[in-house]
Amino acid sequence: MHSQHSRRSVVRLLMTLALILTVGTAPGIARACPFCSAVSLTFSQEIEQSAAAVVARLVTPPPAAALSPVADGPLPKGVFEVDQVLKGTDLVEQQAVGEATEIEAILLEDKPVGSLFLLLGIEPPDLVWSSPIAINERVVDYLLELPGLPAGGPDRLAFFQDYLEDTDAILARDAYDEFAVAPYDDVRGLKDRMNATTLLGWIQDPDVQANRRRLYATMLGVCGTAEDATAIATILQDHSGDAINPDVRTGLDALIACYVTLLGGEGLDLVDQLFLKRGDRDVPFTETYAAVMALRFLGEESEIVPRERVLASLRLLLAEPKLADLVIADLARWQDWSVVDTLTTLFAEAGTDNIFVREPVVNYLRACPLPEAEAALARCEEIDPEAVRRAATLAGFAGGFAPPGPSAPNEATATPAEGSGDSTAATGSEADLISQVPPVLGDTDATDATPAIDPSIAVETDGETAGGGSAGPETAPDVADTSVDWGRWMLWAVIVVAVGMLARAVMRPRAGSVQR
Numbered sequence: 484m485h486s487q488h489s490r491r492s493v494v495r496l497l498m499t500l501a502l503i504l505t506v507g508t509a510p511g512i513a514r515a516c517p518f519c520s521a522v523s524l525t526f527s528q529e530i531e532q533s534a535a536a537v538v539a540r541l542v543t544p545p546p547a548a549a550l551s552p553v554a555d556g557p558l559p560k561g562v563f564e565v566d567q568v569l570k571g572t573d574l575v576e577q578q579a580v581g582e583a584t585e586i587e588a589i590l591l592e593d594k595p596v597g598s599l600f601l602l603l604g605i606e607p608p609d610l611v612w613s614s615p616i617a618i619n620e621r622v623v624d625y626l627l628e629l630p631g632l633p634a635g636g637p638d639r640l641a642f643f644q645d646y647l648e649d650t651d652a653i654l655a656r657d658a659y660d661e662f663a664v665a666p667y668d669d670v671r672g673l674k675d676r677m678n679a680t681t682l683l684g685w686i687q688d689p690d691v692q693a694n695r696r697r698l699y700a701t702m703l704g705v706c707g708t709a710e711d712a713t714a715i716a717t718i719l720q721d722h723s724g725d726a727i728n729p730d731v732r733t734g735l736d737a738l739i740a741c742y743v744t745l746l747g748g749e750g751l752d753l754v755d756q757l758f759l760k761r762g763d764r765d766v767p768f769t770e771t772y773a774a775v776m777a778l779r780f781l782g783e784e785s786e787i788v789p790r791e792r793v794l795a796s797l798r799l800l801l802a803e804p805k806l807a808d809l810v811i812a813d814l815a816r817w818q819d820w821s822v823v824d825t826l827t828t829l830f831a832e833a834g835t836d837n838i839f840v841r842e843p844v845v846n847y848l849r850a851c852p853l854p855e856a857e858a859a860l861a862r863c864e865e866i867d868p869e870a871v872r873r874a875a876t877l878a879g880f881a882g883g884f885a886p887p888g889p890s891a892p893n894e895a896t897a898t899p900a901e902g903s904g905d906s907t908a909a910t911g912s913e914a915d916l917i918s919q920v921p922p923v924l925g926d927t928d929a930t931d932a933t934p935a936i937d938p939s940i941a942v943e944t945d946g947e948t949a950g951g952g953s954a955g956p957e958t959a960p961d962v963a964d965t966s967v968d969w970g971r972w973m974l975w976a977v978i979v980v981a982v983g984m985l986a987r988a989v990m991r992p993r994a995g996s997v998q999r
Contacts, residue, residue: 516670517780518697518737519663526601526657527629528664535571535604537586538623539563539615540597545590561590563600563615569626574607588612599623622653637672640665644673648685648695662698667784670705677706683714686731686738693733700737704744712745719757735770739777744785748792754778759799761806768806775800775809782817794819801825804837811843815850823851827859831866841867845874 530536545559565584568575578584588602591614599618604610618626625646633639639661646658662670682703685691691699703711715738721727732738739758743750758766758774775797782793794817797810801822807829814822830844841863848860864871 521660521663525660533603534607536569538567689728689730696734697737700741704741715742735773736776808843815847841870842874
């Protein structure tokens with residue numbers, strides 16, 4: 484039994500280390516829609532990254548035999564005649580054959596002659612063309628509008644807003660992706676041009692995809708009213724699945740954030756009751772995690788709810804030993820030093836089912852500037868010196884691989900008032916704390932149908948009982964800085980491979996061992 488718990492602790496440590504390295508070495512991430520993830524590159528992004536882009540009609544499809552799944556030989560190609568050039572006119576004209584400009588490109592689907600496609604070319608001057616993207620006349624009109632749009636801002640989003648939930652799936656997908664990669668401030672700037680009634684209708688439609696429901700909830704939080712909050716509360720309070728289709732509850736993190744944003748701090752009373760004050764109630768872990776994700780958004784992005792009120796909700800989970808590590812890093816990041824004694828007790832009383840809480844506690848105490856934190860850390864080292872050493876190692880890796888940032892002067896680390904944290908902007912000392920406190924591990928989409936690990940429930944894996952995980956923030960998909968430090972990435976790759984090999988070795992049953 485001791486061997487099994489040791490294995491789980493080591494594997495959890497290795498997974499946490501891999502996450503820290505991944506986050507620490509990633510290029511700078513721009514703040515986009517806080518609960519949205521782009522499905523793919525937008526048309527604007529694809530065209531921008533290409534040397535040439537054209538709308539073309541199929542004139543010679545590939546032979547039917549070449550499209551067979553068992554066909555031999557080279558990939559089938561079709562011939563296309565250019566209708567309109569969207570980018571790279573000079574490069575495209577070099578493809579001219581007589582009076583027509585024709586392009587040969589791989590085509591893996593059976594389409595009739597005359598079908599419209601978007602083709603993207605790279606590697607000039609001898610262009611290599613991408614697989615054609617089937618489009619229609621409406622999409623062509625849409626593409627022709629893109630060059631005239633502002634590069635960013637609410638006015639750009641106003642154009643795409645008209646295509647959200649469009650009957651043409653291509654246009655609806657691209658409009659959603661444009662919102663998903665847009666800065667949250669741009670979404671807020673669109674407030675007066677949003678239709679709250681339409682957004683609420685989409686949220687309540689069970690056929691709307693979860694990622695889009697997240698976007699619409701985020702938008703409704705910007706432009707909605709207290710009446711809209713009542714409608715969202717009905718969704719949050721439904722647990723039976725009878726009155727409300729359960730699909731409407733997907734994207735729960737954004738729905739919670741929307742509700743609280745519309746009502747202010749008093750909205751957190753319901754959130755606490757439904758998702759955070761678990762006690763003996765069977766609250767699904769995914770719902771508690773969704774509430775934590777919403778609280779992180781409210782603490783970082785919202786000026787409506789005082790951060791101290793957000794922290795009060797986060798502190799509720801400290802009463803759940805198996806879930807406390809979900810919020811410890813957030814408390815340190817926002818300089819809530821009011822729980823030193825509580826966390827020290829958590830560390831001392833941690834058992835085999837929540838031993839993983841000790842490393843986050845140590846990192847919190849290391850970041851805390853209060854004198855009692857130093858004494859608490861010394862006590863923790865007496866109880867479990869190995870946990871203190873592991874936490875220091877992880878914090879060192881996180882700091883060593885984190886992108887360089889501005890350092891704060893010494894006076895910026897002055898001791899704040901106990902329980903303070905109402906500032907919504909990251910000060911110099913807060914930025915330092917963020918780099919010191921490792922991120923929390925978790926499922927990046929735990930609020931949808933994707934299975935998530937509940938740390939409060941033992942899970943059988945390969946004949947062994949595995950402890951649960953904790954949860955971490957989602958990362959936005961759009962990268963602002965495309966420069967790459969290849970040395971750092973190569974070192975990251977080597978370490979992650981080593982972590983994987985070591986984890987595999989740890990999990991492999993010993994020869995001759997008896998499975999129970």
